[in-house]
Amino acid sequence: SQTIHQWPATLVQPVGSPLSLECTVEGTSNPNLYWYRQAAGRGLQLLFYSVGIGQISSEVPQNLSASRPQDRQFILSSKKLLLSDSGFYLCAWSVGLIYGYTFGSGTRLTVV
Amino acid sequence: DAKTTQPTSMDCAEGRAANLPCNHSTISGNEYVYWYRQIHSQGPQYIIHGLKNNETNEMASLIITEDRKSSTLILPHATLRDTAVYYCIVTPRNSGNTPLVFGKGTRLSVIA
Numbered sequence: 001s002q003t004i005h006q007w008p009a010t011l012v013q014p015v016g017s018p019l020s021l022e023c024t025v026e027g028t029s030n031p032n033l034y035w036y037r038q039a040a041g042r043g044l045q046l047l048f049y050s051v052g053i054g055q056i057s058s059e060v061p062q063n064l065s066a067s068r069p070q071d072r073q074f075i076l077s078s079k080k081l082l083l084s085d086s087g088f089y090l091c092a093w094s095v096g097l098i099y100g101y102t103f104g105s106g107t108r109l110t111v112v
Numbered sequence: 113d114a115k116t117t118q119p120t121s122m123d124c125a126e127g128r129a130a131n132l133p134c135n136h137s138t139i140s141g142n143e144y145v146y147w148y149r150q151i152h153s154q155g156p157q158y159i160i161h162g163l164k165n166n167e168t169n170e171m172a173s174l175i176i177t178e179d180r181k182s183s184t185l186i187l188p189h190a191t192l193r194d195t196a197v198y199y200c201i202v203t204p205r206n207s208g209n210t211p212l213v214f215g216k217g218t219r220l221s222v223i224a
Contacts (some may be wrong), residue, residue, distance in 0.1 A: 034211055044156070044199075044214035059211070089120045100146065101212060103155025 002027035006091045011112055019064075019078040021107050022109070023091030026072065031093040033074040035066055038088040050074060056080030086111045115139070121219040124194075132218050137181040143204050145176060146212070147185045149196040152210045156199065156214070159185065170175040190222045197215030 003026045013019060025031050035047040046059045048066035056066050063082050067075045074091060091104040117135040124130040136145065144163050148156040160167055160174045162183070167174045173186040187194055199217040204210060 031209075036214075043216045044150075046211050046213060049211045088139075088153070092155070100158035100161065101148075101156070103157070106153070107156050 002093075002104055004091065004093055004104045006107060008107060009105065010108045011110070013081050013109065015083055015111055016080050019076070019081050019085070019109070021076040021089055021091075021109075023074045023076075023104055025093045027095070028072070028095055030071060030101055032097050033068060033101065034092040034094075035074065035076050036090045036091065036092065036103075040087070042087075044090070048076070081111045083111050085109065114178075115213075116215055116220045118198075118199045118200050118215065121221070122215070123221050123223055124187075124190045126191055126192060126222055126224050127199075130190040130194065130220060130222070132185040132187075132198050132200075132220065133182065134185070135182045136200070136202045139180050139202050140204075143202050145174065146201040146203060147172070147174065148199045148201065148212075148214070149194075150199070150217070151193075151196045188222050189203060190220075194220065194221050195222045196220060 006023045032051050034049045036044045037047050038044050049057050051067055051070045053071055064078050086109055089107045089109055092101045092102045144161050146161040147159040149159055150156040159171050160169055162174045162176050164176055164180055176183045197217040197219050199214050201212050203212055
């Protein structure tokens with residue numbers, strides 16, 4: 001069966017520090033991968049998505065970047081965190097839209 | 113540009129049916145209606161989807177009007193664990209590579 005792993009579950013980082021969040025998928029090949037963010041009391045915002053290794057599409061200009069070094073690995077990074085980067089970060093995968101998206105358990109990032 | 117309109121919040125008594133409406137008056141012929149829900153501090157969970165016929169699974173039923181301009185998600189016997197934000201999403205049928213865009217959804221509160 002397919003599973004998605006996302007870590008860490010919670011993270012507190014000082015302003016100006018770097019960030020690396022990792023997401024891996026098991027049990028499927030060539031998944032589409034997504035990073036979403038949910039700020040406190042707000043809706044889900046799509047940040048990045050990838051349809052293949054090395055292929056990254058960015059939805060909004062921001063202080064973040066994404067990379068997909070392997071087929072089932074998706075990494076969200078920042079060189080210098082801002083206070084506004086705080087939020088709940090969710091990774092998701094899909095194989096064709098018809099089967100829907102499967103989300104990870106999320107990382108709650110607090111920038112202090 | 114919002115493709116769907118949902119009430120901000122709804123209450124439902126435990127054990128009763130919860131009927132969550134969604135308006136998608138600009139839906140086109142090749143677009144599906146998807147429903148997801150997000151329980152607090154978790155990632156969204158796929159519920160059901162449909163094109164033009166009514167659909168039912170172990171979680172819910174989806175009723176789509178004949179003109180496809182609106183739909184209703186039905187939770188037949190709501191429990192406290194169904195308290196969540198419910199998202200109605202319209203997306204093209206053959207857009208496996210086009211990310212889902214989540215709106216603000218409906219916050220359903222199931223009351224004992």
